[in-house]
Amino acid sequence: MLHPAAMSEPSAPTSQILRRIARDYLRDQRGTLILAIAFMALYAICTAALAWLLGPATGVLFGHQSAATQTGTAKMLFGEGRAIWSLPLSVVAILWIRAVAYYVQQSRLDSIGERVVTFCQRDMFHALVRRDLAALNAVHSGTFVSNFLYDATLMRDAISRGVAAVALELVQLIALIAVMIYADWQLMVIGILAVPGVAWAMGKIGGSIKRTTQRNMEQTGSLSTAIAEALDGRRVIKAYGLEAHVSKAADARLSERLKHLVKLARRRASAVPVTDIFSGLVSAGVIYYALYQTAHGEVSADQFITFMGAMLLALQPIRNLSQVFTIASSGLTAANRVFAVIDAKPEIVDAQGAKDLAVTQGGAVRFENVSFAYAETPAVRGIDLEIAPGSKVALVGPSGSGKTTLFNLLLRFYEAQAGRITIDGQDIRGVTLQSLRGAIALVTQEPILFDESIATNIAMGRPGATRAEIEQAAKDAAAHEFITALPQGYDTKAGEGGLKLSGGQRQRIAIARAMLRNAPILLLDEATSALDTESERQVQEALTRLMKNRTTIVIAHRLSTVADADKLYVLDQGRVAEAGNHAELLALNGLYARLYQHDEPLPAEGA
């Protein structure tokens, strides 16, 4: 399993992440974005207008008006006794327009956030299913699910409540600053002194939040892994009485995660008070200076009130900015991880100029001196196999001897590191992956059924198959009878992992899927779990029909089922130890003969 931390890629610069979001996900939503920004600006203008209104209101009420209030719009609106009606009406009108503006910009931004996240999730999913088997084996499903849901949520919050809110608060702040400058630019200069202090403190808090968020995400991944394991391993947990053990392990992960969550909460909560401390200091300075100037008759009362109103109104955007900054920090960390998943590219791809595989000789498979190691230790070494078209060949050998690896190499789930594999004389590295895998039907040990209808599950063998073809495949797989007896027949959902069906029934559906594929080459990994005699007979009959006229390679776990094979390869520690038909191998009196005497279960490697 990949450690969750391995999904945390080196952090890309913020500007790069934002540019990418804008380029890949916001471009199509330009119209909505422009609308949201326009209403954001309207909202800010309304806030500034509220502050501006304080000046004329004071002037009118106290008869102490500056030159600005005695002229222009203010005079027109509030002069000559009109203020008694026009002031309250203006406040209502501004607040109502502001309310509408808030609604429009927030609802549009939220929908943009949701879309961005949905598109990111779409891209993550597409990237995931296209990854190489080796990469997929390395990612624990729990970690991915948490990455998929939790990171995406953080990203959405960062967009709809973070980045967008930053814009809204900034626009408001700019409008209020304009009012402050209009009222008294000197006072404004003092106000600006707060900016470097707040910026420095926010930088510190933001950095710490990013680190804590990263650790928190790793913990969330590890918790999701524990949940996935508890569900996947439910039968073993119950049978072995492991409830207390797994609960204890989950408790440890939960308390570790809690530690990080508490730390994150503290960091987040510190943003507002830190801002308030700086704002408090600056407000005191401004008030002192303003009072001093008013006392000396240099600032009029209405100018002072306008300035103070704007400044007090500006405190809220500043506080909010510090808070959204923390949300944006978490979101950027999440975006970094999301993009790391999206950017992961498969290594096994079509070679340049790859052609479609042409199965012209019935699917003759050759392994020529093939070697492969997953890591350091070789899994198969110098393998030579010759499989005639239409024949049935069995791979036998102790556990870990390399049988599955040969399937993996033939399907190009992994690339052979030495030697070559051909189908009808064509090197599989030179043909397209789609045509290669399209020529092969794989029946796995544990039949995998998806949580869809049985018909859909069978049709996965050949997308686009008609209902009649699906039913014919099911008949050939001895599955038609039990399927039609189900409550909704072919439309019955196979359930999570096909749990509503018995082992033998699941296998027959998987066989029907392979039937429908009608591929010239069949790879069969025999089920190890013993079925009852009747079920086993039905599955064997279905398999016999499936193997007819196909090149079949069987991984045999019970030798009795492959004694009739045209040829058997006995693998031992990644090499072909013996080859021949059943009688020839028995006559050799070697490994095969020993395995045959023991038959089930096969001994483990080195046992």
Ligand SMILES: Nc1ncnc2c1ncn2[C@@H]1O[C@H](COP(=O)(O)OP(=O)(O)OP(=O)(O)O)[C@@H](O)[C@H]1O
């Ligand atoms: N994904 C993997 N990563 C690393 N090593 C692996 C991986 N899969 C298999 N191996 C190793 O490669 C060797 C061959 O494994 P392989 O699965 O091919 O054996 P097998 O004969 O199919 O065993 P079994 O009968 O138990 O399924 C073993 O030593 C195994 O430990």
